[in-house]
Amino acid sequence: MAEKKEKMQSKRQMETIRKVLNYIKKYRPVVVLSLILAALTVMFTLYIPILTGRAVDLLLGRGLVDMEAILSIMVQIGVVMLITAIAQWVMNTCNNYITYHVIRDIREDAFQRLEILPLKYLDAHAYGDIVSRVIADVDTFADGLLMGFTQLFTGVLTILGTLGFMLVTNIPITLVVVCITPVSFLVARFIATKTYSMFKEQTETRGEQTSLIEEMIGDQKIVKIFSRESAVREQFGEINGRLQKCSLKAIFFSSITNPATRFVNSLVYAGVGIFGAFFAIRGGISVGQLSCFLSYANQYTKPFNEISGVVTELQNAIVCAARIFELIEEEPQMPEAEDARALKGARGNVALEHVYFQYVPEKKLIQDFNLSVKPGQRVAIVGPTGCGKTTVINLLMRFYDVDRGCIRVDGTDIRHLTRGSLRTSYGMVLQETWLRAGTIRDNICMGRPSASDEEVIQAAKAAHAHSFIKRLPDGYDTVITEDGGNLSQGQKQLLCIARVMLCLPPMLILDEATSSIDTRTELKIQNAFASMMEGRTSFIVAHRLSTIKEADVILVMRDGNIIEQGDHRSLLAQGGSYAELYNSQFAG
Numbered sequence: 206m207a208e209k210k211e212k213m214q215s216k217r218q219m220e221t222i223r224k225v226l227n228y229i230k231k232y233r234p235v236v237v238l239s240l241i242l243a244a245l246t247v248m249f250t251l252y253i254p255i256l257t258g259r260a261v262d263l264l265l266g267r268g269l270v271d272m273e274a275i276l277s278i279m280v281q282i283g284v285v286m287l288i289t290a291i292a293q294w295v296m297n298t299c300n301n302y303i304t305y306h307v308i309r310d311i312r313e314d315a316f317q318r319l320e321i322l323p324l325k326y327l328d329a330h331a332y333g334d335i336v337s338r339v340i341a342d343v344d345t346f347a348d349g350l351l352m353g354f355t356q357l358f359t360g361v362l363t364i365l366g367t368l369g370f371m372l373v374t375n376i377p378i379t380l381v382v383v384c385i386t387p388v389s390f391l392v393a394r395f396i397a398t399k400t401y402s403m404f405k406e407q408t409e410t411r412g413e414q415t416s417l418i419e420e421m422i423g424d425q426k427i428v429k430i431f432s433r434e435s436a437v438r439e440q441f442g443e444i445n446g447r448l449q450k451c452s453l454k455a456i457f458f459s460s461i462t463n464p465a466t467r468f469v470n471s472l473v474y475a476g477v478g479i480f481g482a483f484f485a486i487r488g489g490i491s492v493g494q495l496s497c498f499l500s501y502a503n504q505y506t507k508p509f510n511e512i513s514g515v516v517t518e519l520q521n522a523i524v525c526a527a528r529i530f531e532l533i534e535e536e537p538q539m540p541e542a543e544d545a546r547a548l549k550g551a552r553g554n555v556a557l558e559h560v561y562f563q564y565v566p567e568k569k570l571i572q573d574f575n576l577s578v579k580p581g582q583r584v585a586i587v588g589p590t591g592c593g594k595t596t597v598i599n600l601l602m603r604f605y606d607v608d609r610g611c612i613r614v615d616g617t618d619i620r621h622l623t624r625g626s627l628r629t630s631y632g633m634v635l636q637e638t639w640l641r642a643g644t645i646r647d648n649i650c651m652g653r654p655s656a657s658d659e660e661v662i663q664a665a666k667a668a669h670a671h672s673f674i675k676r677l678p679d680g681y682d683t684v685i686t687e688d689g690g691n692l693s694q695g696q697k698q699l700l701c702i703a704r705v706m707l708c709l710p711p712m713l714i715l716d717e718a719t720s721s722i723d724t725r726t727e728l729k730i731q732n733a734f735a736s737m738m739e740g741r742t743s744f745i746v747a748h749r750l751s752t753i754k755e756a757d758v759i760l761v762m763r764d765g766n767i768i769e770q771g772d773h774r775s776l777l778a779q780g781g782s783y784a785e786l787y788n789s790q791f792a793g
Contacts (some may be wrong), residue, residue, distance in 0.1 A: 213305035221527045228307045235299050238356060243294035247362040249289040251370055251504065256282050258497030300354035308347045323538040324604045325564070333416025339668050340531050342408060342525035348715070349522020356515050360508030367505040374498055375490055381476045382502060404453035404521040408528060410448045417441060431681075455521070477502040486544060495783040539620075547626035552615050553580040553742030555601070556684065559610035562600060570596060572766040576611070578758070583743045585753035587786065588762035594746045596765070598714055601744065602628055632705035636717035638697040645674055646681040648700055652708040667733050670699035686769050695723060706737060713743040750787050757781065 229236060260278045263271045316339065327335075371379040421428060421437055435678040441480055484490040490498070560574040571593055578584050586594045599605050600612060603619055608786055611618045619627055629652075640648050649664060650656040656664075661681065665671040673696055685691055692700075705713070715734065735755070747753050754773045761776070761783045763771035769781050776783040 207258055217527060218523055221523050224530050225307075225526055228310055229303065231310070232303045235303050235410045239299040239303065239354065241295050242292045242299065243358045243362055245291055246291045246296060247359060247366045249285050249292070249500070250363070251366045252285055253282055253495045254500035254504070255370070256285070257500065258491075258493035260493070260633065261496050262491050262493030275361065296359075297355060299410075300351060303346055304351040304354060304611070307350065308343055311346075311529060311533070312339060312343055315529055318533050318535060318537065321537040322535055324536055324599070331413075331416035331420070333419035334412040335532070337412040337415040338420060338528050341411065342528050345408075346522045346525040346529065347526075352515050352518050356508075357519075360515070363508045364505060369502045371498065371501050373507070374494055374501075375481075375484065376553065378480050378484065378490075378498060381480050382473055382505060400455055400458050400520045403451060403458060403529075405524045406451040407448065407455050408521070408524050410444065410451055412528070414441070414444045414448055417444060434626060473505070474499070474502050485530075490701040517722055543624055545621055545623050546617075548614060548617075548622045549626070550628050551630040553582075553712050554578070554613075554615050555712070555742060556613045557597075557600075557610070560607050560612065561609035562596065562607050564596075564605075569765070571600075571607075574766065576760070576767070578742055578744075581740050582758060583738055583745065583756045585745045585747060585756035585759045586762060587747060587750065587753065587783065589761060592762040593765040595716060596714055596763060597762075598744065598746065601714065602631060602633070612624060631712045631714055632708055632710040632711055633714045634698075634701050634705050634716070637784065638694070638701050640685060640687075640692075640700060642685065642695055644679075644684055645683050645700065648685070649681075649703045649707055651704055656707055660707060661703075665703045667706045667737070668699050668703035669733065670696070670703045673699070702733075706733070709737065709739055709741075713738060713741055714741065716746040717748065727771050750783075761786075 256278050260275050263275050263278075279397055319335070319339075368379065368383070371382065412618070417437075417440065421441075428434060477499060481490060481495045485495050502625060555576075555578040557574055557576040560571055562574075563569050563573040574597070576584075588594055596605075600607055603612075603624055606620065610622070613619065614622065614627065641651075646658070646661055649661050653660075658681070664673060665674055665681075674681060674683075745753055745756060753759060757772065759769075759771060759773060760767050761781070763782065769776055769779065769783050771779070777787060778784075
């Protein structure tokens, strides 16, 4: 079982590495340049001990020192060091270029995938975990990738280069080095296998923690209202404790790598010193060559420390990369049909024909739903919570596709219309407001960036937002925070209404659009909506039945089905569910 799990882990790692290499492939010329510079750096670095050994051999004894030759060698060493430093600087620049361009590409792909993912994915995943993947995981991956470029390439080349130089200098001593080397590989492999699962657990727990923090910041008022501070602290403490434990285990195992490989390296160095001393005594090697060999032994073992450290960092980076690629490879929303066309000049003729839909297979919701709406009609949808009112809106906007049946706009199945043109044909005001960081003007003209100042002001006046906007410090140029945090809920709602007033699309969807507005302003807004809805097909979802008395058609829904249909008076006369709902609100 453990062996099977290890094989699966190894397979996932290789798949992730292959995907990373596909991103790196784009920058192949820079990678080749980096490798050439790494080879030059290693070659010149390994040439210095040879020059040093020659200088040592020129120190023959008192009065027998060839200073002229030693000075010439010192000049050569200085030139070689200068060239090495320049090559290393350019190589590091190339590595930074590759790493941060790859990271940019991955982040762009991840964000673009978020834009085309179906809403069901976002509904099923914690926002904080998604944010953690795009931000924290990509940053961790960047650190590992950069370390891989800067230390892995040069480390491998240094090992190969020193082996070559040592073989040329003395084969028997080199064999001593080669025989002890596999111990380092075994240590590194053992630790890498252990740390992968630990870093995976650490990354997932960190995503869980980010999700909780994001949720608590966004819903801080709710936390305080229900005095949930202690419960939230306990929840955070539990997650933080788990993160501490798995992080400690991962870091502990990864920290073993360096001292373990250093121990092996010390054995190599000691072996070279002892065997080299015997050879020097017998005259098989000069003292200068022995000092050169000891320098090579040190340089040969040093990359093993670095590479073992890189391996554990790469384990963490690969885990993070796997989480990012999971997001990038999520199945996107159904692509546009090949014959999809743009909806232009919509008249507002909407028909739902034998529509079936459910969010999850085991729970039925919309069943054989039929509705025909003529251009310019105002359709109100009412019913108890969970009956499918908002689901109908989601289907009309094609946030979700129907399971069976079809929805037509002006006689065309909306699956054969482009999503962008369909959605721009609707003006939508939801109970939940959405504003972005920027000026009041930017938020109002989001749907029409080219709108003039006069048009923006007229839209704000129609939405009864102009008066409060003028009282703000900079009027329409007042900068608001993300989601309008420095405005009241009612003011945010008015800005969202003004946004729709500015666009005036051929069809409207009002989902509890006045739920956060005071009664007096609501009456004015209703008048504004009445004039705006004139000649436009409108869908109104409302709990306050006083706001829909003038609707042409009122649909009463229950369990995903229309149980009553008619205008306000006829439904009251029926004495059914609508009359019961209406009387419960106006019993007094």
